[in-house]
Amino acid sequence: MKHLPLFFDLVGRPVVVAGAGPAANKRAALARSAGADVRQVTVATAEDFENAAAAFIATGDENADRAARHLARNARVPANVMDRPALCDFIMPASVDRDDGVVAISTGGAAPTLATLLRGRIEALLPERLGALARLAQTFRAQATALIARPAARRAFWRRLADGPAARLALAGDNAGARRAALAELDNARRGVTPGGIAHIVGAGPGDPDLLTLRAAQLLQEADAILHDDLVPAPILARARRDAEFVAVGKRKGQVGWRQRDIEAEMIRRVRAGQTVVRLKAGDPFIFGRGGEELDALRAAGLPVSIVPGITAALGAAASAGIPLTHRAIASSVTILSGHAADDAPGGQTHVVYMGVTEAASVRDRLLAAGVAPRTPVAIIENGTRPDQRISTGVLGDLARLAVSHGGPALIVVGDVAAFAASTESPQMAEAS
Numbered sequence: 001m002k003h004l005p006l007f008f009d010l011v012g013r014p015v016v017v018a019g020a021g022p023a024a025n026k027r028a029a030l031a032r033s034a035g036a037d038v039r040q041v042t043v044a045t046a047e048d049f050e051n052a053a054a055a056f057i058a059t060g061d062e063n064a065d066r067a068a069r070h071l072a073r074n075a076r077v078p079a080n081v082m083d084r085p086a087l088c089d090f091i092m093p094a095s096v097d098r099d100d101g102v103v104a105i106s107t108g109g110a111a112p113t114l115a116t117l118l119r120g121r122i123e124a125l126l127p128e129r130l131g132a133l134a135r136l137a138q139t140f141r142a143q144a145t146a147l148i149a150r151p152a153a154r155r156a157f158w159r160r161l162a163d164g165p166a167a168r169l170a171l172a173g174d175n176a177g178a179r180r181a182a183l184a185e186l187d188n189a190r191r192g193v194t195p196g197g198i199a200h201i202v203g204a205g206p207g208d209p210d211l212l213t214l215r216a217a218q219l220l221q222e223a224d225a226i227l228h229d230d231l232v233p234a235p236i237l238a239r240a241r242r243d244a245e246f247v248a249v250g251k252r253k254g255q256v257g258w259r260q261r262d263i264e265a266e267m268i269r270r271v272r273a274g275q276t277v278v279r280l281k282a283g284d285p286f287i288f289g290r291g292g293e294e295l296d297a298l299r300a301a302g303l304p305v306s307i308v309p310g311i312t313a314a315l316g317a318a319a320s321a322g323i324p325l326t327h328r329a330i331a332s333s334v335t336i337l338s339g340h341a342a343d344d345a346p347g348g349q350t351h352v353v354y355m356g357v358t359e360a361a362s363v364r365d366r367l368l369a370a371g372v373a374p375r376t377p378v379a380i381i382e383n384g385t386r387p388d389q390r391i392s393t394g395v396l397g398d399l400a401r402l403a404v405s406h407g408g409p410a411l412i413v414v415g416d417v418a419a420f421a422a423s424t425e426s427p428q429m430a431e432a433s
């Protein structure tokens with residue numbers, strides 16, 4: 001190892017940035033993002049370095065870089081000089097930033113492009129909300145130390161917090177659910193009780209393993225058991241942890257297979273036994289996937305459950321065949337129907353309206369004119385799946401009023417299923433109350 005990786009606390013401390021071009025500005029922004037008090041100068045003087053914690057030199061001119069480096073050394077301020085490794089006291093790693101969770105990658109200055117490449121790979125591996133998980137762990141530090149006496153039990157608690165149901169709920173954006181799960185973990189660890197598991201109802205997409213979502217791929221690596229449908233092909237199952245238990249629970253049309261209630265009971269039994277269960281379904285679990293029933297069953301049993309959407313067959317197959325399902329000149333709506341709806345459901349219809357919030361009154365009037373009842377449930381989902389997701393719920397007759405408070409990108413869901421949505425509930429999450 002050529003350089004020792006260290007994480008530098010710069011909060012409130014002066015940091016000199018010498019240079020005014022894009023590279024210097026980038027370093028200034030980086031230092032500011034770490035809380036530094038940035039002094040950015042075009043031509044550095046000795047005074048600029050007084051009491052500074054660090055210096056970034058990126059003037060773009062070799063003589064100016066050397067002069068600034070000299071001043072930094074005289075003031076005993078460690079300096080990084082862009083693209084001049086021989087002048088550097090420290091080098092800048094490529095970093096993957098997830099709020100409080102940061103990964104720094106270095107090749108000792110030998111191959112920055114390789115470091116960038118590695119960063120891309122690690123970016124894909126690390127969940128976006130890692131920082132939320134780090135903060136959750138921080139809030140439990142004092143309590144864990146005070147309440148869990150045995151060091152081995154305390155270690156097990158931290159492992160579970162980093163890798164168990166609370167972690168998964170935090171990573172999926174359900175902070176309240178994560179906190180409840182972490183409190184349950186703490187209580188279990190304190191009392192020496194076997195911890196519970198979690199179920200993830202996961203969409204596997206249309207069949208191409210590269211069309212799995214990042215979260216689905218991560219969960220396949222974490223699962224103790226994978227309960228999968230027949231339609232999920234072998235190359236997708238091959239992406240799962242080798243020692244996971246695979247259970248084929250497919251219900252082929254016209255053949256005897258698992259009954260829905262048996263699948264739900266099996267999920268519940270395994271979660272209660274402490275397993276991480278992935279219920280893997282073709283496409284998206286909420287499009288003709290019976291994911292709604294499994295969600296209800298897990299909720300009713302008081303067990304933690306998350307939903308991971310997948311690319312539904314309609315979208316995957318259409319893209320693969322080169323069919324734009326909407327086309328500005330030809331089609332402005334898509335209907336997704338089941339060929340055997342009559343067997344499964346009374347035929348209720350769901351409308352999902354894109355770009356409808358600013359036209360809410362007209363959307364309402366058109367749907368009413370088409371015969372949809374004014375008391376039909378509606379949900380407006382703004383910034384769906386993002387940290388700032390907001391959901392309003394009500395009935396079609398009230399749509400225009402509900403829409404007033406929504407300004408960001410939003411979908412309007414109209415139909416009896418919209419009643420499943422909880423106002424401003426966390427993204428895609430449902431957790432036992």
Ligand SMILES: C[S@@+](CC[C@H](N)C(=O)[O-])C[C@H]1O[C@@H](n2cnc3c(N)ncnc32)[C@H](O)[C@@H]1O
Nearest residue numbers: 206207282283284285287288289312313314317
């Ligand atoms: C029970 S539904 C499950 C739908 C799935 N949940 C989804 O979102 O795509 C099964 C049907 O989905 C369709 N389907 C699933 N995968 C498909 C694929 N790769 N290509 C075409 N159709 C597919 C077929 O019509 C199949 O009979």
